Amino acid sequence: MRGDARAEASCDVGAGARQRLWQQMVRECEAMAQLALTTGRTIPVEIVERLDQALSAPDAAAVAATPGRRGVDHTPREEATVGTAPVAEMAPLASLSVAHAALAEIIAPATPEAVLLLADERARHPLWYPLGPLPIVRQMLGIAILSLFMLLGIALSEVINVANMGETMLTLAGYTLLLKEAYLVSAASLGTCFQNLQKINVVIANGTYDPKFQSTYWARWVMGVVSGLILSQLIWVFLLKPSTSETSVVPATIGQPLLALLGGYSSDLVQAILGRTIETVASFFQVSGVTAVDNQARPRIAGREAGEVDQGLRSRRPTL
Numbered sequence: 001m002r003g004d005a006r007a008e009a010s011c012d013v014g015a016g017a018r019q020r021l022w023q024q025m026v027r028e029c030e031a032m033a034q035l036a037l038t039t040g041r042t043i044p045v046e047i048v049e050r051l052d053q054a055l056s057a058p059d060a061a062a063v064a065a066t067p068g069r070r071g072v073d074h075t076p077r078e079e080a081t082v083g084t085a086p087v088a089e090m091a092p093l094a095s096l097s098v099a100h101a102a103l104a105e106i107i108a109p110a111t112p113e114a115v116l117l118l119a120d121e122r123a124r125h126p127l128w129y130p131l132g133p134l135p136i137v138r139q140m141l142g143i144a145i146l147s148l149f150m151l152l153g154i155a156l157s158e159v160i161n162v163a164n165m166g167e168t169m170l171t172l173a174g175y176t177l178l179l180k181e182a183y184l185v186s187a188a189s190l191g192t193c194f195q196n197l198q199k200i201n202v203v204i205a206n207g208t209y210d211p212k213f214q215s216t217y218w219a220r221w222v223m224g225v226v227s228g229l230i231l232s233q234l235i236w237v238f239l240l241k242p243s244t245s246e247t248s249v250v251p252a253t254i255g256q257p258l259l260a261l262l263g264g265y266s267s268d269l270v271q272a273i274l275g276r277t278i279e280t281v282a283s284f285f286q287v288s289g290v291t292a293v294d295n296q297a298r299p300r301i302a303g304r305e306a307g308e309v310d311q312g313l314r315s316r317r318p319t320l
Contacts, residue, residue, distance in 0.1 A: 022093060025100045026055070028112040031119040032103040035110070035207075047102040054096035110207025117211065118204070136214055137200055143221070144193035151186040151257075154179055165256055169233060181229075184260040188228020191264025192221050220267065227270035231263030232256045 029051060036043055104112055122129050132138035154160060159179045169177060196217050203209045233256075263270050 018093060022096065025096050028116050029096065029100050029103055031116045032100075032107050032112055034119065035115050036103065036106050041106055043106060044102070047099050050095045050102075051099040054092045054099060107207065111210070113211070114204075114207045114209040117209065118207075133204055134200075134209065136217060137197065137204070140193050140196050140200065140217065140221075144190060144197065147186045147189040147193060151183065151190060154183045154186065184229060184232050184256060185225055187257045187260040188225045188232070188264035189221070191228060191261040192224025192267060193264075195224065195265045195267075196220055223271075224264040224267040227267040228260035228263035230274075231270055232260035235259055 033043065033051070035041075100112070107115065118133050121134055128138060132141055157179055159176050160183055164172065164176055164180060169181065172180060200209070200217065
């Protein structure tokens, strides 16, 4: 009794898996066929026949979910392979898999998952689709618009002036420092949203968007904001801020927001600068400490090893 129950449970699990695979491939084949037809790509007649045979089978989903099928011999035969079997001799699930693989090659470099995501999003949200084909695009667009309005709104305040923008975060305090930092954060957020939208639009246009990398765009947004603040504060203080007796080539009201915007857009540049600084400091300490000790110790070790080798050779010489 227990063996029969286990066999029935395993059959149910296998049937459910086949059912899910069938539904997934059917949806992706439909989306890929629509993309191929709307973009003027040619679908071979053999692939259309296999797809039609798989979808027009009586109760095809139920047949795919069952381990066996009436009228079809599942014994291994050479003519029953996927590449050479006639359409009528193949199981609906195998025929659908062949059509799916062929359609994926036709729409390449687009992926079936990305094409299905775009098709489902167009069907579920037809009103929001013109603002962005995927939720991540609309979210980044909303953050960019919010950052732009914050940037323009904070700029209307009397606190944002030449005197305050020329100071650093260590010389300001209170409400003035809060507005200035919010102003720089808005500029950095606008720059990193602009970069993210460019990257997302490229993968969507190519049809290679992968939803598992969605979190990386949010991580890039956070790193862009941080990079904008670092660049607008450190670079301005150490490189671009003039002394009391000099005139500034770049005005403070333009220099710091511009550096924040550039830091948000090119966060990789700020990371490369920090990485290069760390490597320089590490190499300095290595040369002054570890490398000097190693250079002094290497001749001693080499001489000791040479002496040991010479002594060993002498001990092996035959006595006359």
